Amino acid sequence: MESLEQYLEAVGRHLRGARRDDIVAELRANLEAQLDDKQAELGRLLTAKEMEDWLKQLGAPLQMAARYQAQRYLIGPEMFPIYWLVMERALGWAAMIYAIVSLVLLATGTPNAQAVVDALVRLPGVLLWVAAWVTLIFALIEYGSARDPQKWQGLAEHAASLPKIDLAQRERARRHGKHKRTFAHAVAEAVFGFLFLVWLLLIPQNPWLMMGPGAALWKASPYALAPAWITFYWWVVAAHAVQLAWLCVELARGTWQKKHGLRHAAVKAIELIPLNVLLYAPGRALLVLRNPLRDGAQLGATLSGWNEGLHKAILVIAVLVAAQIVWTLVNQVWMRGRDGAQ
Amino acid sequence: MYLTAYTVCHTVCFVQYEETMTLTENLFENLRLELRRGCLTLAVLLQLREEHYGYTLRKALAARGMEIDENTLYPLLRRLEAQGLLTSEWREEDKRNKRFYRLSAEGAPVLELLLAEWQSLNTAIETIRQQGKGE
Numbered sequence: 001m002e003s004l005e006q007y008l009e010a011v012g013r014h015l016r017g018a019r020r021d022d023i024v025a026e027l028r029a030n031l032e033a034q035l036d037d038k039q040a041e042l043g044r045l046l047t048a049k050e051m052e053d054w055l056k057q058l059g060a061p062l063q064m065a066a067r068y069q070a071q072r073y074l075i076g077p078e079m080f081p082i083y084w085l086v087m088e089r090a091l092g093w094a095a096m097i098y099a100i101v102s103l104v105l106l107a108t109g110t111p112n113a114q115a116v117v118d119a120l121v122r123l124p125g126v127l128l129w130v131a132a133w134v135t136l137i138f139a140l141i142e143y144g145s146a147r148d149p150q151k152w153q154g155l156a157e158h159a160a161s162l163p164k165i166d167l168a169q170r171e172r173a174r175r176h177g178k179h180k181r182t183f184a185h186a187v188a189e190a191v192f193g194f195l196f197l198v199w200l201l202l203i204p205q206n207p208w209l210m211m212g213p214g215a216a217l218w219k220a221s222p223y224a225l226a227p228a229w230i231t232f233y234w235w236v237v238a239a240h241a242v243q244l245a246w247l248c249v250e251l252a253r254g255t256w257q258k259k260h261g262l263r264h265a266a267v268k269a270i271e272l273i274p275l276n277v278l279l280y281a282p283g284r285a286l287l288v289l290r291n292p293l294r295d296g297a298q299l300g301a302t303l304s305g306w307n308e309g310l311h312k313a314i315l316v317i318a319v320l321v322a323a324q325i326v327w328t329l330v331n332q333v334w335m336r337g338r339d340g341a342q
Numbered sequence: 343m344y345l346t347a348y349t350v351c352h353t354v355c356f357v358q359y360e361e362t363m364t365l366t367e368n369l370f371e372n373l374r375l376e377l378r379r380g381c382l383t384l385a386v387l388l389q390l391r392e393e394h395y396g397y398t399l400r401k402a403l404a405a406r407g408m409e410i411d412e413n414t415l416y417p418l419l420r421r422l423e424a425q426g427l428l429t430s431e432w433r434e435e436d437k438r439n440k441r442f443y444r445l446s447a448e449g450a451p452v453l454e455l456l457l458a459e460w461q462s463l464n465t466a467i468e469t470i471r472q473q474g475k476g477e
Contacts, residue, residue, distance in 0.1 A: 019420075026396065026416065026441045029396070029438055029439060029440045029441065030395065030397040037401075058411075059411070059412075063413060067413050068420060
């Protein structure tokens with residue numbers, strides 16, 4: 001009886017949540033009844049050896065407890081092909097980006113054998129990180145789909161349940177850019193969006209990530225970026241983080257298939273904010289001199305020309321973005337009107 | 343200490359047992375388990391048209407030729423209950439508290455559908471088998 005108690009206690013240790021005591025109590029009742037039967041049949045108590053054999057037959061406590069768990073895998077068979085596809089692509093891209101970055105670093109630094117070896121040694125770590133993030137994202141999706149399968153039905157679509165192809169409709173969708181986003185596409189957007197955000201956040205400390213070898217030249221030049229660029233940078237980071245969060249919410253809610261025109265317009269509108277920061281920079285100064293006292297007389301006129309040119313370029317970009325927003329909104333209103341008429 | 347030794351011992355014994363099986367036996371065992379998995383649910387639902395607690399259900403099924411391990415049957419009962427196919431209640435019997443299960447009102451039509459599916463599968467397999475014999 002003592003070893004049965006030990007066995008039940010061990011099973012209980014491997015169980016989680018409020019059901020633990022209930023499961024152990026039920027298991028105790030069943031096993032005790034079984035033990036009574038065995039002993040009644042033999043006409044005596046089981047010996048220690050017989051008891052041990054019987055408990056072995058029941059399976060290890062961990063195995064017994066695991067059978068009571070609803071989900072025993074991180075990524076299920078339905079999700080696995082998509083996970084694998086995204087993993088392959090993410091690892092491929094990560095390896096390529098890492099190779100480019102490493103080559104730039106080697107080219108701008110002092111190339112030597114040790115630097116090459118260091119870069120190669122770091123590669124598995126980088127790939128492991130990417131794999132871990134992709135796995136984490138999919139594990140969360142799997143967890144969400146297990147809790148609310150209705151929202152994730154799109155994943156289980158198979159050939160028989162796919163909608164019939166309407167070529168005319170497809171052509172219309174192509175013309176209006178109204179494609180249905182696939183799950184793999186949405187997840188890839190989230191993964192690459194996350195990598196892009198990391199890249200953005202690394203730029204202030206590592207300007208070469210954006211400028212490449214030009215970063216060294218820029219550092220040596222007499223010009224520097226005006227403080228407005230710092231505000232601009234944080235707005236860009238915030239805008240991207242908002243987009244990424246939005247996409248994650250869509251994935252969590254299972255609404256990734258919808259590609260909202262209005263959302264597109266809203267995202268574009270957010271992009272206008274950092275552009276405005278630059279447009280309304282004090283004195284239209286986007287570039288400043290690192291040492292105005294020393295270089296002011298010589299480079300002042302050139303600097304004004306640069307600032308004027310940059311201001312005009314940003315104004316053109318802002319107008320184009322605003323036109324895109326208007327176009328998207330008009331398109332939405334027109335399509336809704338047409339859908340309503342049909 | 344005892345539990346660690348027990349778990350290691352069990353794992354080693356299990357692995358050794360697995361290793362002594364031939365490839366064909368192993369393959370057959372996997373296929374057999376796969377084949378049985380769905381049948382077990384059907385058998386349990388059928389048997390639970392009468393009320394049982396875990397152990398008596400296991401005995402009743404074994405008496406009718408359907409042996410099920412404890413670590414398969416007891417968790418299965420929980421899952422079927424969570425799916426709404428069974429109802430359960432704790433009750434005292436022979437001075438012990440036991441959890442009694444029974445087919446639920448929602449489970450009854452599902453059982454009928456499963457039975458129909460089972461019969462249709464049986465017929466199909468038999469037809470295919472007979473066809474193979476005739477050729």
